[in-house]
Amino acid sequence: MNTVLDAHYTNDTNPGSVTINAANILTKGGDLTIGGGANPLTTPAIGFTGDTNGIGSGVTLANGVTLNAQGGNISMRGQGGTGTTGSETTIGIAAGFTPASGGNTIQTSGNGNITLVGAGGNGATTGDGVSIWTVTNTSRNTVTAQNGNITIQGTGGTSASGNHGVIIAGAASTTATDASYTSGTGSVNINGIGAAGDVTTNFGQANVYLGGMARRWSPAVL
Numbered sequence: 001m002n003t004v005l006d007a008h009y010t011n012d013t014n015p016g017s018v019t020i021n022a023a024n025i026l027t028k029g030g031d032l033t034i035g036g037g038a039n040p041l042t043t044p045a046i047g048f049t050g051d052t053n054g055i056g057s058g059v060t061l062a063n064g065v066t067l068n069a070q071g072g073n074i075s076m077r078g079q080g081g082t083g084t085t086g087s088e089t090t091i092g093i094a095a096g097f098t099p100a101s102g103g104n105t106i107q108t109s110g111n112g113n114i115t116l117v118g119a120g121g122n123g124a125t126t127g128d129g130v131s132i133w134t135v136t137n138t139s140r141n142t143v144t145a146q147n148g149n150i151t152i153q154g155t156g157g158t159s160a161s162g163n164h165g166v167i168i169a170g171a172a173s174t175t176a177t178d179a180s181y182t183s184g185t186g187s188v189n190i191n192g193i194g195a196a197g198d199v200t201t202n203f204g205q206a207n208v209y210l211g212g213m214a215r216r217w218s219p220a221v222l
Contacts, residue, residue, distance in 0.1 A: 001027055001028055001029075001030040002027065002030040002031045002032075002033075002072070003025060003027050003030060003031070003032050003033070004032075004033045004034075004040060005018050005020075005033070005034045005035075005040070005045075006033075006035065006036060006037070006040045007035070007036040007040075007045040007046070008036045008037060008045070008046065009036065009037065009038070009040075011037065012036070012037035012038060012043050013037075013046070014046070015046045015047065015048045015049060015081055016036050016045060016046055016048075017045050017046065017047045017048060017056075017057065017058055017059065017060070017078075017081075018034055018036075018045045018058070018059045018060070018078070019059075019060040019062070020060070020061050020062070020065045020067075021060075021062045021063055021065070022062070022063040022064055022065065023065055024065070024066040024067075024068070025066070025067050025068070026066075026068045026070060027068070027069045027070060027072050028070050029069070029070050029071040029072050030069065030072045031069065031072040031073045031074070031075070032067060032069045032072060032073070032074045032075070033074075033075045033076075034059055034075070034076040034077070034078075035075070035076070035077040035078075036058075036077075040075075040077065041075055041077075042077070043077065044058050044059075044077035044078050044079040044092065044117070044118070044119065045058040045059050045077065045078050045079070046058055046078075046079045046081060047078075047079065047080045047081030047090055047091075047121055048081050049081045049082040049083075050081075050082070050083065050088070056080055056081035056082065056083050056088055056089065056090040056121060056123055057078065057080055057081075057089060057090060057091040057092070057093070057094040058077070058078025058079045058080055058081075058091070058092050058093065058118065058119075058121075059076055059077075059078035059092070059093045059094070059118070060091075060094045060095075061094070061095040061096070061104040061106075062096075062104070063102075063103070064102075064103040064104065065095075065103075065104045065105070066104075066105045066107075067105065067106045067107070068105070068107050068108065069107075069108040069109075069112050070108065070109055070112075071108060071109050071110035071111070071112050072108060072112050073108065073112050073113045073114070073115070073148070074106060074108055074112070074113070074114045074115065075115045076093055076106075076115070076116050076117070076118075077092075077093075077116075077117045077118070078091075078092040078093040078094075078117075078118045078119075079092050079118070079119045079121065080092050080118075080119065080120045080121025080122075080123060080127055080157055080159075081121045081123075082121055082122045082123070083121065083122065083123030083124045083125070083159065088123040088124040088125060089123055089125050089126045089127075089159075090120060090121030090122060090123030090126070090127050090157055090159055091118065091120060091121075091126060091127065091128045091129075091130075091131050092117075092118020092119045092120055092121075092128070092129045092130055092154060092155070092157075093116055093117075093118035093129075093130045093131070093154075094128075094131050095131065095132045095133075095141050096131075096132060096133050096134050096141040102134050102140070102141055103140070103141070104141045104142075105141075105142050105144070106142070106143045106144070107142070107143070107144040107145070108144075108145055108146065108148060109145075109146040110146055110147060110148070111146075111147050111148045111186075112145060112146070112148045113145065113148040113149045113150070113151070113186070114143060114145050114148065114149075114150045114151070115151045115153075116130050116143070116151070116152045116153070116154075117130075117151075117153045117154070118130040118131075118153075118154045118155070119154070119155045119157065120154075120155065120156045120157025120158075120159060120163055120164075120195065121157045121158075121159065122157055122158045122159055123157070123159040123160070124159070124160055125159060125160060125161060125162065126159055126161065126162040126163075127156060127157025127158060127159030127162065127163045127195070128154065128156060128157075128162055128163065128164045128165075128166075128167050129153075129154020129155045129156055129157070129164065129165045129166055129192060129193070130152055130153070130154035130165075130166045130167070130192075131164070131166075131167050132152075132167070132168045132169075133167055133168070133169050134169070145184070145186055146184050146186075147184045147185045147186050148186045149186040149187050149188070149189065150186065150187070150188045150189070151189045151191075152166055152168075152188075152189070152190045152191070153166070153190075153191045153192070154166040154191075154192045154193070155192070155193045155195070156192070156193060156194045156195035157195055158195055163194055163195040164192065164194055164207075164208070164209045165191070165192020165193045165194045165195075165207045165208055166190055166191070166192035166207075166208045166209070167208075167209040167210075168190075168209070168210050169209065169210065190208050191208070192207040192208040192209075193207055194207045
């Protein structure tokens with residue numbers, strides 16, 4: 001069953017974000033598409049400007065989300081908004097950014113492909129393009145394809161710090177904190193463009209930052 005989560009579907013440029021919190025989406029072989037506008041396969045969900053909860057990310061996965069296309073393709077596109085509060089994060093796609101939000105799984109089987117495309121915004125703190133980041137040692141965030149390809153593409157924003165193109169990292173040295181990306185016979189392609197930011201904070205403008213216990217199994221192109 002094809003499943004589409006389409007934010008701001010009547011307008012390609014108005015803000016409209018997607019947050020999935022402690023939920024499972026299983027498509028039984030259908031494609032899962034998360035984005036915005038008239039065509040969410042090509043247009044991102046866009047974070048809200050000055051969100052009062054301090055989060056202006058385009059797509060957020062939090063607290064043990066499982067997205068499983070079960071052989072279908074997964075496409076996710078997000079763009080961070082503009083932040084005005086002290087805790088504003090404007091990440092394009094955020095999976096496991098805060099200590100309480102880890103344990104998220106993005107997966108498919110068979111020849112299904114996974115594509116994540118994110119662009120950071122202009123926030124008070126963090127403007128990563130794509131962030132798959134395990135902050136504590138309670139659970140890992142994973143992206144897994146059986147024999148399909150995994151493509152992760154991110155462009156850093158212009159926030160005060162942390163404008164990585166793509167960051168995949170774990171915070172501690174135990175296996176419970178791994179952030180991993182896995183494909184069997186398929187390829188893993190990670191492309192990032194870092195932007196201006198505080199370069200003293202976690203390599204704040206790295207194109208692609210793999211740190212802590214970030215792992216991969218398969219041929220990879222970085």
